[in-house]
Amino acid sequence: MNCINHSTDIAVSQCMYCGKGLCVECTGKFSKPVCQDCVSVFRKKQKRAIVMDILLTFLIGLPVSILLSSLFHPTSPDYKYFLIYLGLGIVPGWKTLSRVTPQMFLFMSLLGWAIYFFIKGILSLFVGLISFPLLMIKNVMILLK
Ligand SMILES: [Zn+2]
Numbered sequence: 849m850n851c852i853n854h855s856t857d858i859a860v861s862q863c864m865y866c867g868k869g870l871c872v873e874c875t876g877k878f879s880k881p882v883c884q885d886c887v888s889v890f891r892k893k894q895k896r897a898i899v900m901d902i903l904l905t906f907l908i909g910l911p912v913s914i915l916l917s918s919l920f921h922p923t924s925p926d927y928k929y930f931l932i933y934l935g936l937g938i939v940p941g942w943k944t945l946s947r948v949t950p951q952m953f954l955f956m957s958l959l960g961w962a963i964y965f966f967i968k969g970i971l972s973l974f975v976g977l978i979s980f981p982l983l984m985i986k987n988v989m990i991l992l993k
């Protein structure tokens with residue numbers, strides 16, 4: 849079998865997704881042996897997922913920001929912007945928490961779940977202070993790639 853990109857070169861590996869042959873040069877192009885076509889498909893899917901992620905962050909985060917503003921009545925503009933920032937961090941914070949906490953409390957009453965989600969929501973706000981900018985930077989860097 850020869851390389852899909854270089855018809856005169858012998859394939860030394862195969863694309864891990866579609867099985868097309870890759871030469872030494874093409875094998876080393878990415879961290880794993882993948883052909884250009886599969887990389888393009890993967891990047892397209894990844895970008896779509898990121899756009900959805902950003903939309904979700906704002907769709908859930910903005911109402912939370914509004915809720916926080918109505919609860920705390922910010923008097924100074926700085927405080928107001930901080931509350932908006934805090935609210936927008938709830939989705940990234942929630943995701944970070946879900947990643948670090950094991951799946952537990954599986955057998956809880958409805959009240960138990962309500963308390964769990966409430967506490968997790970509050971914690972998410974604070975974790976989001978760090979997760980939100982980190983996730984946005986990561987997403988933008990992938991989108992620009
Ligand atoms: Zn492939």
Ligand SMILES: [Zn+2]
Pocket residue numbers: 851852853854857870871872873874875
């Ligand atoms: Zn090649």
